[in-house]
Amino acid sequence: MPTEQYAIRPAQIGDLNHLLSIEHDSFTTDLLNRRQMRYLLIKAKACCLLIEFQGDIVGYGICLTPKLPRPARLYSLAVRQEYRGKGFARALIEAFKDYLNCNNYKYWQLEVDTNNHSAQKLYKDSGFELKARLPGYYENGCDALRMICVLITAEEV
Numbered sequence: 790m791p792t793e794q795y796a797i798r799p800a801q802i803g804d805l806n807h808l809l810s811i812e813h814d815s816f817t818t819d820l821l822n823r824r825q826m827r828y829l830l831i832k833a834k835a836c837c838l839l840i841e842f843q844g845d846i847v848g849y850g851i852c853l854t855p856k857l858p859r860p861a862r863l864y865s866l867a868v869r870q871e872y873r874g875k876g877f878a879r880a881l882i883e884a885f886k887d888y889l890n891c892n893n894y895k896y897w898q899l900e901v902d903t904n905n906h907s908a909q910k911l912y913k914d915s916g917f918e919l920k921a922r923l924p925g926y927y928e929n930g931c932d933a934l935r936m937i938c939v940l941i942t943a944e945e946v
């Protein structure tokens with residue numbers, strides 16, 4: 790994917806409808822509703838990034854950033870179906886890593902559905918390792934895997 794063709798920027802409240810549309814396009818359970826997404830965008834201690842490609846918002850991610858030394862948490866990550874497999878999720882993950890490194894987070898973690906093999910591969914390739922299995926974690930009763938990734942902080946570079 791030619792890097793000059795995509796741009797990653799912080800998501801703003803004006804992007805709310807686009808993010809909800811991607812969310813509905815991407816998840817069948819545990820969807821963020823408008824109120825929750827709005828809270829994440831404007832009030833939560835979080836880093837919300839989106840990726841634009843040829844003028845369209847094609848994906849987004851939300852990473853919760855609690856007070857150190859608690860780990861950051863990748864809370865949501867989704868790419869619109871027709872844009873998958875082009876490296877957009879990987880680009881978002883790299884952007885989050887840069888942000889977290891600059892802000893001295895030592896770890897970030899996430900939960901992923903045990904059946905979501907494409908996301909698990911993405912996370913393993915990005916440095917996440919299995920930490921725990923969480924039975925019945927999702928609203929539909931599916932189990933989750935908690936994965937954790939060690940970050941290199943700005944102080945260590």
Ligand SMILES: CC(C)(COP(=O)(O)OP(=O)(O)OC[C@H]1O[C@@H](n2cnc3c(N)ncnc32)[C@H](O)[C@@H]1OP(=O)(O)O)[C@@H](O)C(=O)NCCC(=O)NCCS
Pocket residue numbers: 815816865866867868869872873874875876877878879880900901902905906907908910911912914
């Ligand atoms: C998971 C998701 C975010 C990946 O987005 P994407 O932009 O297609 O991913 P990328 O193109 O950046 O792929 C990066 C890596 O992910 C893995 N991957 C992505 N799609 C895959 C697939 N269909 N099968 C296997 N591995 C896959 C691969 O390791 C890939 O690297 P490679 O191309 O070098 O093999 C996207 O499929 C999605 O939005 N799914 C629905 C929502 C979701 O499940 N989010 C994660 C919740 S934890």
